[in-house]
Amino acid sequence: xxxxxxxxxxxxxxxxxxxxxxxxxxxxxxxxxxxxxxxxxxxxxxxxxxxxxxxxxxxxxxxxxxxxxxxxxxxxxxxxxxxxxxxxxxxxxxxxxxxxxxxxxxxxxxxxxxxxxxxxxxxxxxxxxxxxxxxxxxxxxxxxxxxxxxxxxxxxxxxxxxxxxxxxxxxxxxxxxxxxxxxxxxxxx
Ligand SMILES: [Zn+2]
Ligand SMILES: [Zn+2]
Numbered sequence: 001x002x003x004x005x006x007x008x009x010x011x012x013x014x015x016x017x018x019x020x021x022x023x024x025x026x027x028x029x030x031x032x033x034x035x036x037x038x039x040x041x042x043x044x045x046x047x048x049x050x051x052x053x054x055x056x057x058x059x060x061x062x063x064x065x066x067x068x069x070x071x072x073x074x075x076x077x078x079x080x081x082x083x084x085x086x087x088x089x090x091x092x093x094x095x096x097x098x099x100x101x102x103x104x105x106x107x108x109x110x111x112x113x114x115x116x117x118x119x120x121x122x123x124x125x126x127x128x129x130x131x132x133x134x135x136x137x138x139x140x141x142x143x144x145x146x147x148x149x150x151x152x153x154x155x156x157x158x159x160x161x162x163x164x165x166x167x168x169x170x171x172x173x174x175x176x177x178x179x180x181x182x183x184x185x186x187x188x189x
Contacts, residue, residue, distance in 0.1 A: 038086060038087060039086075039087060040087045040138075043087055043136070043137070043138050044136060044138075045081075045083045045087075045136060045138035045140060046087050046138060048067065048069060048083070049067045049083060049084075049085040050085070055072075056069050056070075056072070057069060057070075059080070059112055059115075060112075060115065061082075061108050061111075061112075062107075062108065062111060063104055063108060064085075065084060065085050065086065065101075066082055066083065066084055066085065066101075066104060066105060066108055067082075067083050067085055068080055068081070068082045068083070068108050068109075068112050069081060069083075071142070075144060075150065075151070075154040075157065075158070076125075076144040076145060076146065076147075076149060076150055076154065077145070077146065077149065078113055078116060078118050078124075078143070078144065078145040078146075079142070079143070079144050080109065080112050080113075080142075080143040081140045081141065081142060081143070082105040082106075082108045082109050082112075082140065082141040082143060083138060083139065083140045083141075084101060084105075084138075084139055087138055088138065088139040089137055089138075089139065090128070090129070090130075090137055090138075090139055091128040091129075091130065091139060091166060092130065094139070102141075105141040106126060106141065109124075109126050109141055109143035110124075110143075112143065113143065113145055118145050118146070120145075120146065123145060123146040123147050123148050124143065124144065124145040124146070124147055125142070125143075125144045125145070125147040125150070125158050125167075126141060126142065126143050126144070126167065127141070127142055127158065127166055127167040128140070128141060128142070128166050129142070130166055142158065144158060
């Protein structure tokens with residue numbers, strides 16, 4: 001089963017490559033709606049965070065409320081996901097009070113790169129996929145490196161502050177000026 005976060009109609013097996021026309025009401029939204037925080041047994045990231053997915057090894061992480069693991073289909077030599085243990089919807093619904101956890105997710109992302117001997121923090125890409133351009137509704141930070149080695153399709157998928165990928169710094173700017181994050185805003189930065 002496809003576990004990667006990818007635009008994928010119906011959330012099933014995701015073919016490689018971007019599919020920006022993911023239908024609304026696909027994989028993500030329905031699951032997230034039923035769980036106000038906590039645990040959603042239908043959510044693969046909730047199961048991974050509770051070590052219920054033996055195929056996915058958790059990497060060391062300095063915070064108990066976050067987990068970190070390798071993307072099952074990496075798009076770069078280093079491709080990690082940082083995920084809150086508690087089910088939290090995607091970045092579109094984040095509010096100012098989530099800034100601390102987003103910052104800690106970034107810290108974990110940088111730390112895991114360094115632990116894996118990648119130290120050029122200018123050559124990394126970190127960010128969030130914008131719903132519905134993501135098949136998994138549980139908040140997760142993509143950590144990719146080296147950014148300079150992303151292939152053409154990956155560059156597209158993780159293009160900085162496109163409609164479908166938003167970096168943490170833009171998210172913080174939006175918070176700082178009190179924007180509720182909207183896809184229309186994201187594209188202007
Ligand atoms: Zn979840
Ligand atoms: Zn994603």
